Amino acid sequence: MNKPVTTTELGNATPQGPRIVLFVEDGSGDWHARRLKKAMEARGATVVTTTLSACAFDTSCPSGLDIPGFDGGLPDGAFVRSVSTGTLEQITLRLGILHALRESGVRVWNDARAIERCVDKSTATFLFQKAGLATPPTRVVETHARAHAHLTADPRPFVLKPLFGSQGNGVRRAHNADELPAPEEVGDVYYMQHYLRAPEATLFEDWRVFVSNGRLLSAMVRRGKSWITNVHQGAEPIAHDPCTEMSALALAAVAAIGADYAGVDLIRDASGKLMVLEINSNPAWKGLQSVTATDIADTLAADFLAAVTQLPALA
Structure with missing residues (x-):
């Protein structure tokens, strides 16, 4: 795998730096959101942390949107850490806000289209097949x-x-x-x-590959004694240097979805064939961060702000 990604200082979209809205699960944000906010602010951005549930469509606002902290105006960029759970009507409204931001010229990572494709596993699976990528039947x-x-x-x-x-x-x-x-x-x-595992399997593993701006940031093996290998479910994260096939498959999966950044889960079937299992448009990376030298939040912040300010992204 390539050496750890490093970052450089970015220029500002305005003399005061870009104004960013960071959408989180609750008002304070989780471990991931706090790291993202700190990294963006270190590059001169002004970051407002809020929830999509606190936003509104409002025809009395110049922009037609009421985003907390922007006085009826628009941010320069929006980073979506969480859409949050809710009713069908609530989720539809929140995704509508993200669609409206994009239609208003705001750079959104990930935008509503990518989130919808990832959240709905059936659509993601369809798009993988349409792109010619191996995925479980x-x-x-x-x-x-x-x-x-x-x-x-x-x-x-x-x-x-x-x-x-x-x-x-x-x-x-x-x-x-x-x-x-x-x-x-x-x-x-x-x-x-x-179910792809061999019947006699007693040790289970798959791979999480983290992609941002069209290239790999880092990867890990998720290994556990249970067939469900999510770190959240107790699997052990182990640093991994992905082979060319893994790298190409992960990048192709993200391209098929149209995501700016994503966590891609890969698996091998009992014969050893590599397949795309799932993709996450709002991936957690706490487990991955524990086994990689790449500062994931720092690099995500740099990539995102480069897109917002339309500066060259990191190599």
């Missing part, structure tokens, strides 16, 4: 009856994932159609993916 259907019929016709172990979810939450494995969860547990949408 997957079928997504509505209703318990249709899911049961599919798994009866193709009886093999499978993984069922919530259509919207992260960090391994709600992921389950089943061995036959009779183990399907009730419709109300999954919103009556069944995302079914072939």
Whole structure:
């Protein structure tokens, strides 16, 4: 893998530096948001931390948007750390705010289009296949009856994932159609993916590759005793130097989604074939940061501000 990414000071979009809104889960922001804010401010940016739920469409504002801290005007850039959970109507409104910012000429990382594609696992899987990328055999259907019929016709172990979810939450494995969860547990949408591990496996691993601005920042092996290998679920992060195939697959996955930055999860099936498992448009990197020399928040901040100010990005 290349040597750790280093950063250089960026110029400012205005004499006062770019004005940035950082969208977080709550008012204070998590560990990741605090590091991003510090890194951006070190480069002369003014950063307002807020939530998308605190924003509003407002025709009395010159911009048509009311973003806390901007007096009816617009920021120079918006970095999305979290959209937060909510009702369908709330999520639609928040994504609408992000769409409106982009349509108003604000540079948004990641913008609503990329977030929508990543959050909806079925769309991401479709885009991977459309781009010619290897991904586990997957079928997504509505209703318990249709899911049961599919798994009866193709009886093999499978993984069922919530259509919207992260960090391994709600992921389950089943061995036959009779183990399907009730419709109300999954919103009556069944995302079914072939289980790829060898039946006798006792040690489980996959790879997380972090991409920003079209190049790799860092990567790690996630290794655990459970088949769910998210660090959040107890897997051990281990530094990893990705091979050419891994690097190319991760970069192609991010390009297929159209994301500015993302965490790409790769896996090998029982035969050793490398596949794209998932992609995350708001990835956590605390585990990865513990095993890499690259300052991920620092580099993300530099890449983002370069895009906002339209300066050359880091090599």
